[in-house]
Amino acid sequence: xxxxxxxxxxxxxxxxxxxQREFSKLVNIDESNVSNYILGKRIxxxxxxxxxxxxxxxxxxxxxxxxxxxxxxSSIENIExxxx
Numbered sequence: 001x002x003x004x005x006x007x008x009x010x011x012x013x014x015x016x017x018x019x020q021r022e023f024s025k026l027v028n029i030d031e032s033n034v035s036n037y038i039l040g041k042r043i044x045x046x047x048x049x050x051x052x053x054x055x056x057x058x059x060x061x062x063x064x065x066x067x068x069x070x071x072x073x074s075s076i077e078n079i080e081x082x083x084x
Contacts, residue, residue, distance in 0.1 A: 005043060005076045006037060006038050008071060008072065008075045009037055009072075010038045016056065020035055049072060053072055
């Protein structure tokens with residue numbers, strides 16, 4: 001099932017058990033940017049997207065990092081992304 005980036009990010013943050021404030025601190029961006037991403041008002045630039053992926057990855061297996069990157073890029077480019 002295809003999922004837009006803002007919904008994908010919202011779900012990933014919730015799955016980590018983080019608030020927007022906690023997540024923004026981990027990614028080192030303003031909380032308002034996280035809010036705008038989740039509301040679908042903005043898309044992060046490449047540098048920020050990489051930081052988001054690295055925080056969501058949290059030193060897990062390399063395969064998880066690749067999967068997160070693919071999901072994020074797919075959701076931005078409107079390529080189909082399938083839920084777990």
